[in-house]
Amino acid sequence: MTKAYTLQEATRKLENYCAYQERCHHEVVRKLKSMRMIPEAIDQITVHLIDNNYLNEERFAKSFARGKFNIKKWGRKRITAELKQRQISRFNIKTALQEIDENAYLETFDALARKRVVQITEKNRLKRRKKLADYLLYRGWESHMVYEKIKELVP
Template identity: 40%
Template sequence: MEKKSFTFDEIKQKLVNYCVYQDRCHAEIEQKMREFLLIDEAKEEIFLYLMKENYLNEERFTRSYIRGKFYIKHWGKNKIKMNLKQKQISEKLINMCFDEIHDDDYTKTITRIYEDYSSKQKGLQEYQKKSKTIKYLMGRGFEYEKINDIFD
């Protein structure tokens, strides 16, 4: 199948729409641009335009990503951080944006998931239930220390 070719302005508009639909990070724009086989100068120009017009804002992306993954998907900070690093977001920016998650919400979420999951473990000794539930929470990206704090 032949690839349709677009003008520079059409590509630029497509990337604007891509950013408007949902906050994006640089790596996602980079990936999207590969589909259009642009020369480096054109990529550069589009990047600068998207940033200048505030379509592309890495901090805003990071903040909305953190809110979504925590408040909607109920991921812990470790899993969120790992996924943001895969999107080439710097650790410094990630840590700065974690203030999007309120500490009491974090504790409540761990407690709620713990109780939900634990209550579904049937026919197990208490310690087996506890260790299985801790493993589950860690798999969702919650820190061992934070999980343990809930029991103390």
């Protein structure tokens, strides 16, 4: 049996939830539903979190994009897809992607591709190319960049 929360308890719990790490509206609503809060309470708490700056979709999107690029080395396509999955608006996705410096983006892509091509032990040239392509595309790098880099690294 899950604990029943009062509006104040749930609000405090969600303030802490949002203060610990940036969250999107989707995550907050899911958390409140898991706490068995009624729709009116969910709306009220969500409005409170937004009004008190615990919940900010643009800030979340920017932080998410920076983190996934810098730490996980994801490309723009993967970041965009993940943000869409979290129901972030197209405007906020566009704003978030502007957080990524173009030079850093290209340097990271080059370094990632070069590091990966050395790790691939496959002798067959076509299989090597496919493995490198699969790796980079899965990470969300743009296909035109991937195929040009493959021509360069696995001639």
